[in-house]
Amino acid sequence: MDTWLKESRKRADSAHHVVPIRSGVLWSEALMRQSMPPSTADPDTSRPNRIPPDVPRNMHDSYCELLLPFASSPELLEQYINASGGIRTGMLMEHLDSLAGGIAYKHMLGPGVEVLSKDQGFYMVTASVDRLDMLAPLYPVRDMRLSGQVIHTGRSSMEVAVRMEALEKDGREQTIMLGRFFMVCRDAKTHKAAPVNPLKLSTPEDKQLFALGETHKDRRRLRTSVSLDRLPPTSLEAEELHSLFLHVHQKVFGGYLMRLAYELGFANAELFTGCHVLFVSLDCISFAKPVPIGSILRLSSHILHTTSSEQFPGLIHVGVQANVVDVATGKEQTTNDFRFTWCTDHNIPLTRKVVPKTYKGPCGERLGFSEELLQRTLTSKTY
Structure with missing residues (x-):
């Protein structure tokens, strides 16, 4: 996938690499504007002339990138350094989630879009983060480039592939992380599924990436069927699934939750292993x-599994669960489940083991860690 993405990037117009962002506004002002007629709410947020959703888009037209000049900007680096002297990976994950959202909007609105108005007629939601793999060490002495593009589209969904690269002073580039975000499109008024522009496959690399997206779509369907014990959802369950996307404005940004979960899981892994x-x-x-926004959020972390391999003498699989707490009743509702894998630094073997307490995993599958998941984790580069 890394090689195909590099080839696709070469065809992207460098003038359109910018990530589209929303114009800033205070939350109090946003609430006030919601009660105003559309013509007076904000004169600068008229809906752009969007290409009809049945017109195909080139895959490279959605390409976006974000440069983090750590090597040349000590002030910026200071904001990302953790207690161990490394980069706060959770913050980079938050950026990747934001980047994936910008890429999704660029696919819908066109490569020239730079600022997102407040009345697009649709909105994009991160349905899931299918995979993120660290492929090389993350040293804080190099500039970093975060980039990505749409590689697959369905009727109302798309898959966004993201990359994180280290830029060496001699011009060389090293891929540090690869990941995939699954985005869905919803109508801003009805909150029902809205169509997305299909992809135009013009090169062999485009066809390979799209075929990879088809494989990932089939895998998601299989995972869903397993989590439902191979039974179709009832009408009540289907209604519940639909309601997940009914209210997205004035909600906590998913990338922020991912950063909190990462940092909690990281602390738990270090406490469990006793080493970095x-x-x-x-x-x-x-x-x-x-x-x-304004909810009381409880995050809990658990060591789910430990193992080892020739490449990693100590692997620690950590689950983090995020629950919203109802202050009045004390009841909690699970909003997010996260799965992370860390390895011990300096090839230090694990001295502690965990014993499974339950049969069902936090993501709904029958076993906490399937053979496929373990194999994907050990190889790291399987997509």
């Missing part, structure tokens, strides 16, 4: 419910 750990992969993030 390195990030290996992220797998199976489900966004079960939106998190309203």
Whole structure:
């Protein structure tokens, strides 16, 4: 996938690499504008002339990138340094989620879009983060480039592939992380599924990436069928699934939750191992419910599994669960489940083991860690 993405990037117009962002506004002002007629709410947010959703888009037209000049900007680097002197990987994950959203909007609105108005007629939601793999060490002395593009589209969904590269002073580039985000499109008024522009496959690399997306789509369907014990959802369950996307405005940004979960899981892994750990992969993030701004959020972390391999003498699989707490009743609702894998630094073997307490995993599958997941984690580069 890395090679195909590099070839696709060469065809992207460098003038359109910018990530489209929303124009800034205070939340109090946003609430006030909601009660105004559309013509007076904001004169600068008229809906752009969007290409009809049945017109195909080139895959490279959605390409976006974000440069983090750590090597040349000590002030910026200071914001990302953790207690161990490394980069706060959770913050980079938050950026990747934001990048994936910008890429999704660029696919819908066209490569020239730079600022997102407040009335697009649709909105994009991160349905899941299918996979994030760390492929090389993350040293804080190099500039970093975060980039990505759409590689697959369905009727109302798309898959966004993201990359994180280290830029050496001699011009060389090294891929540090690869990941995939699954985005869905919803109508801004009805909150029902809205169509997305299909992809135009013009090169062999485009066809390979699209075929990869088809494989990932089949895998998601299989995972869903397993989590439902191979039974179709009832009408009540289907209604519940639909309601997940009814309210997205004034909700906590998913990338922020991912950063909190990463940092909690990282602390748990270090406490469990008694040594410094390195990030290996992220797998199976489900966004079960939106998190309203102002909620009380409880995050809990558990060591789910430990193992070893020739490449990694100590692997620690950590699950983090995010629950929204109802202050009045004390009841909690799970909004997110996260899966992370770390390895012990300096090839230190594990001295502690965990014993499974339950049969069902936090992502709904029958076993906490399937053979496929373990194999994907150990190889890291399987997509």
